[in-house]
Amino acid sequence: MNRRVEILSALLAFVAIALRAEAQDPDRVRPSTGTVGDLRRTSADAADTVGEYLDAGHDWLYRRLQHWIEGVDLQFAGAEEAPIVVPLSPLRIGFGSEFVHRQGGLQLVATPDIEATVRLPNLERRLKVFITNMDLQESPTDPTLDRSPIRAGLRFVPFSHLDFELGARAKVWPSLFAALRWTPEFAVGGLRVYPFAKGYAESGLGLGASGGITLERWSDRWVVRSASYANWVHNTGATDWAQTLIVGYARAVIQERRYDRLATGHDLACGAVALLTVSGNRVSRTSLYEASVLMKRPLHGGWLYGYVEPVVRWDRDFRWHPDIGVRIGFDALLWGLASLPAEVATYCR
Numbered sequence: 179m180n181r182r183v184e185i186l187s188a189l190l191a192f193v194a195i196a197l198r199a200e201a202q203d204p205d206r207v208r209p210s211t212g213t214v215g216d217l218r219r220t221s222a223d224a225a226d227t228v229g230e231y232l233d234a235g236h237d238w239l240y241r242r243l244q245h246w247i248e249g250v251d252l253q254f255a256g257a258e259e260a261p262i263v264v265p266l267s268p269l270r271i272g273f274g275s276e277f278v279h280r281q282g283g284l285q286l287v288a289t290p291d292i293e294a295t296v297r298l299p300n301l302e303r304r305l306k307v308f309i310t311n312m313d314l315q316e317s318p319t320d321p322t323l324d325r326s327p328i329r330a331g332l333r334f335v336p337f338s339h340l341d342f343e344l345g346a347r348a349k350v351w352p353s354l355f356a357a358l359r360w361t362p363e364f365a366v367g368g369l370r371v372y373p374f375a376k377g378y379a380e381s382g383l384g385l386g387a388s389g390g391i392t393l394e395r396w397s398d399r400w401v402v403r404s405a406s407y408a409n410w411v412h413n414t415g416a417t418d419w420a421q422t423l424i425v426g427y428a429r430a431v432i433q434e435r436r437y438d439r440l441a442t443g444h445d446l447a448c449g450a451v452a453l454l455t456v457s458g459n460r461v462s463r464t465s466l467y468e469a470s471v472l473m474k475r476p477l478h479g480g481w482l483y484g485y486v487e488p489v490v491r492w493d494r495d496f497r498w499h500p501d502i503g504v505r506i507g508f509d510a511l512l513w514g515l516a517s518l519p520a521e522v523a524t525y526c527r
Contacts (some may be wrong), residue, residue, distance in 0.1 A: 426451025
């Protein structure tokens with residue numbers, strides 16, 4: 179039965195992607211591309227509504243972070259040459275929670291999610307500081323089930339779609355890591371292809387490799403996406419894999435270069451998608467089936483997004499009992515000033 183479900187999922191993905199239809203792009207939510215010097219002064223107008231207070235708090239935090247980053251970077255500018263203009267650094271803060279009713283009762287899991295790319299051009303033109311709690315393998319698992327500790331380090335981008343990371347993971351006993359990642363993008367007619375390959379090494383874990391490929395087709399804001407993923411660890415010889423089929427409608431997506439969010443549909447900004455996921459921990463051993471419907475839309479100002487995702491899960495560890503639950507969360511994007519509509523556009527009106 180497991181093999182039949184996997185084959186059926188693959189066939190459905192292939193047939194849906196192969197349908198002849200004119201592809202149409204959704205709106206793309208992108209970070210502001212200006213510089214710190216372009217940030218206008220704080221408005222003197224007093225906030226009167228809850229929405230205005232939210233926008234004022236968003237812009238206050240955004241300005242403080244950008245000016246602090248600029249101050250740090252300018253310390254590395256040479257005295258004999260003009261400093262390089264410091265670009266804006268995007269920051270995303272998310273929070274997700276999951277309520278699942280298992281045989282043993284109701285289970286609640288809640289985890290934060292953070293992603294920041296800090297640009298320091300005076301320190302090094304192509305060097306980026308990053309802070310994230312995405313796992314090193316970038317596995318497309320449920321973010322509320324296994325969220326890694328904070329990782330921070332330096333990211334060097336020698337060529338387009340190829341980057342090298344070096345840093346440390348914050349935990350009781352900090353670990354060092356290094357990774358080389360390749361994330362190109364291809365378009366074949368109306369079909370988009372997103373390969374992903376990553377080799378990594380971490381103290382205490384050893385060598386490993388992860389990778390996958392996502393196939394995507396848009397037609398009048400309707401999307402069909404097939405995402406495959408596998409991760410291998412040398413020390414243990416363990417191999418984890420996942421196959422996901424996504425079908426739905428989206429008017430806008432959040433532009434991020436993270437494979438895990440692309441493979442789970444959490445790059446969605448406005449719309450609804452149905453997901454079917456099959457995953458396992460060996461080449462031929464299936465350990466989990468999951469079906470869900472992800473609904474997401476802006477909550478305020480084009481920078482605060484909320485989602486709800488009813489889910490049904492069949493887990494081998496629980497004897498394939500159908501566990502019913504729901505995921506609820508939000509994403510806050512510090513990608514521009516909320517007081518400038520041109521920078522933080524509003525979608526799904």
